[in-house]
Amino acid sequence: MHWLKILTPLWAASFLTVAAPLAQAQISGDAVLLEMQKAFRKRDQSALTQMLPQASGHPLEAWAAYWELKNRLETAAADEIQSFLSRYAGTYQEDRLRNDWLLILGKQRDWATFGQVYAKFRMRDDRSVTCYALLADSLQGRSTPGMGQQVRDLWLAQKDADDGCTAAAGQMYAQKLITDADVWRRARVAAENNRQKAARDAVAIVAPEAADQVAQVFASPVKYLAGQSKSRGRERKELALLALIRMAASDPDAAATQMEGGWGAQLSGEERNWAWGVIGKQSAFKLSPDANGYFAKVRRNEDLSDDLLGWKARAAMRAGDWKSVRRAIDAMGPERTDPTWSYWKAKAMLAGRPSAEDKAEARQLLEDTAGSGSFYEQLALEEIGQRVTTPPAPVPLTAQEKAAARANPGLARSLYAIQIGLRSEGVREWNYSTNLHQPGGMGDRELYAAADLACERQAWDRCINTSERIKTFADWSQRFPMPYRDTVLAKSSNIGLDPAYVYGLIRQESRFIMDARSGVGASGLMQVMPATARWTAKKIGMTDFTPGMLNDRDTNITIGTSYLKLALDDFEGSMALAAAGYNAGPGRPRNWRNGPTLDAAIWAENVPFSETRDYVKKVLANTTNYAALITGQPQSLKSRLGTIGPRPASDPETMKDLP
Known part of the structure; x- marks a missing residue:
């Protein structure tokens, strides 16, 4: 409350006398919202109805009213529903409830009412x-x-x-x-x-x-x-x-x-x-x-x-059958234009003894695909002789642009919800408020200002995701933020780990959300499982470790980076294998590496788990971009890939005892 310094001591004391109860009331209101969310998830209608009056006037009152009505929507009167839609007109909650009501009306085959409600439905994404x-x-x-x-x-x-x-x-x-x-x-x-x-x-x-x-x-x-x-x-x-x-x-x-x-x-x-x-x-x-x-x-x-054609192409890559790769991709429909298949078609066309026409077409495919964003955009960029570099910073935001973002009620509600622990609700309201198909939807400069606001409030996932939607320019300080920089760089340096790799992994794991929790129990910035954390702590001599310490930022980074370094060493320095092991456990990539020795890009594309396949590619692309930011030098994704094949018989496995 730095602004109190400009008040006289008497006025400051008078203000604090009034402000303290107001602040306490707000905290109490936040607690009500959190309890109502729990009641909504339990479908406890009695608790929702009882607590609703206590949410009156709260900044997130619309969520409280939504939960209470949504929980009994099938039996609610049409007039009551319309009253909610009118009271919260223009909000995410209004359109969310309209979506819910449309599903009920469709199931009931009430087409007359459905048509009236659908005409005002804005999201149109269900x-x-x-x-x-x-x-x-x-x-x-x-x-x-x-x-x-x-x-x-x-x-x-x-x-x-x-x-x-x-x-x-x-x-x-x-x-x-x-x-x-x-x-x-x-x-x-x-x-x-x-x-x-x-x-x-x-x-x-x-x-x-x-x-x-x-x-x-x-x-x-x-x-x-x-x-x-x-x-x-x-x-x-x-x-x-x-x-x-x-x-x-x-x-x-x-x-x-x-x-x-x-x-x-x-x-x-x-x-x-x-x-x-x-x-x-x-x-x-x-x-x-x-x-x-x-x-x-x-x-x-x-x-x-x-x-099926995608898997045919993948199997043919492993077999070195480039003619089959090309034929499979040529037979695809909409997927053929994805950077994945544009890149691999170009590679297939250049295999063997390509004709001049094939060389020219492949070059055009690579040029059209090349960029600094995704895994295959970066690989295509290198194929045409360039490397990943940090783009120039865009024109700075004006005071007016920043003020408009701060004044946006949807963004304000979203950040408030995230701040008090209603992250899923906050994320949905943020996405709705920034969506281009909404009335007054955001253009690139408005998205830029919204991302800036999210970064300022350390809502890093909203900052990154919003910045990624900007089409005409890119601010890498938003897309690849480096919170906790001193800690990450120090921990990485102490154990000989590339900090760009650590940042690339954290960005994919948690989007820098410290209180992130996965469905399987992983937690914190680096999404470490309790059993993995105990094993790692023992390996590095952290004798006082308890699972609750994973909620501490520095401890989470210490355990996460140490585990990543152990995985990297176990996989002979392969970033692709170590990333796969971090995501799916080290046992699976041990099996996945058996077979022919492959270019790591081919190996990664053949990872049988779609989540891990996507994860490995994103971590390595992130790493390349972070390296460009940290060093200020052009970077190569290919230099981080290498080849992957069976473990040498003389090379012992060091992570077999991982639970």
């Missing part, structure tokens, strides 16, 4: 609500060009079953705007992802009399196949394909045996290609040398999904 809106239009004779394709895309993008998109897909199928092939594809993808209800719902659309058989397919695919005649009817063959897909999930070799033992001959060419694609993918998950051979049995790449 697939189920969009499907309900398309279903309502269709049922009321308002079909539009592309409606079937839109429903199909929304439906196929969902892993789990839902009423909105399933009902809309059924309607589009009845109107012949979605085909049998579309519906069976949905069932296949659901089977591959072990989503039994989604698979059953799809089968019920195209073959309702066969829907009950889906449970048998999932319960025992081997038994199901053994009990089926090799009929040529599509329904029988598609159900057999679902069984083969489920079998491949646990034993791709057994599924291959079924295909070669007779089922392959019974399926159509397209069904057979899909089956071999799934078998190849599941074999690739196991990093089996058979994966590329299974994929070679696919006679027409265009029959596969982009996901």
Whole structure:
């Protein structure tokens, strides 16, 4: 309260006499909000109703009112809902409740009310609500060009079953705007992802009399196949394909045996290609040398999904089969333009003895992909002879731009929520307030000012994520902040660890949120598990360690950096392997490195866990950018990759005793 210095002692004393109770009242109000959040998560309506009056006038009153009404929304009167929407007009909570109400109205098939509410819905980011809106239009004779394709895309993008998109897909199928092939594809993808209800719902659309058989397919695919005649009817063959897909999930070799033992001959060419694609993918998950051979049995790449084609390309990379890599990428749909596949297509085109035309096309792909952002943008940049450098700082924010960000009520509520411990609510309100599709949505300079405000308040995750959305310039002090710099640099230097690597990992692990907690129990800046922390503390001689000490910033950094250094040493200095070990535990990358010696980029792209695959690439890209910031010199991602192969027989493992 530095401004009290300008008051006379008498006035200061008088102000504090009044301010102390006000501050205490605010603290009490914060406690009410925190308790209401707990009650909402427990669905304790009595507690919510009892505490709601105590939240009146609080800066986050809208959240309290939202929780209380949302918890009983299915039985609330329409007038009460409308009153909430009017009272909190323009806020995130208003539009969030509208979203919730639309889901209920769609399920109830109350299309008249749905249409009125949907017209004012701003977020438009809920697939189920969009499907309900398309279903309502269709049922009321308002079909539009592309409606079937839109429903199909929304439906196929969902892993789990839902009423909105399933009902809309059924309607589009009845109107012949979605085909049998579309519906069976949905069932296949659901089977591959072990989503039994989604698979059953799809089968019920195209073959309702066969829907009950889906449970048998999932319960025992081997038994199901053994009990089926090799009929040529599509329904029988598609159900057999679902069984083969489920079998491949646990034993791709057994599924291959079924295909070669007779089922392959019974399926159509397209069904057979899909089956071999799934078998190849599941074999690739196991990093089996058979994966590329299974994929070679696919006679027409265009029959596969982009996901299956991606795994075909990965398996071919491991096998050094660059022609198959190129053919798989060429057959992709929208995924083909992703930097991942642009980069690997260029590499495939340059393999062997490329023609002048291939060299020119590959060069263009690399130039179009090159940048300093993602893993493949950085690799493409190096392929054209450049390295990662820190971009020039943008034009500084004006006082007016900063003031506008501070005056934004949504941003203010968001930061307040984060400050008192309502992080998930604060993050959602921040994202809503900065979203471009909102009325008065933010342009790049406004996003820049919002990111600056978040950095100033040390809401580092909002600072980074908001800055990353700026399209026309980049401020790396926002995108790659270095809080706790003295501590990180000192701890890293003391154990011979690259501080850029530490910052790259922390940025991916926690976004510098000190109180971050993962669903599996990891905590703090470096997201260390208690058992891992105890093991590491013992290794470095920290005899007084207790798990509660992980909440201390310096201790968390000490334990995290020490563990990272132990992993790096255990993996012969491979940053890619150590990052994978930090994320998935050291045992898994020990197994993943067995097989041929590979360029580390190929190895990383073949990591079978999608989370770890993404993690390794982001940590290494972050590291390269942080190194450019810390050193002020151009940096190479490739120099941090090297090759990865089996551990030398003479090299002992030092982390086998890790719990």
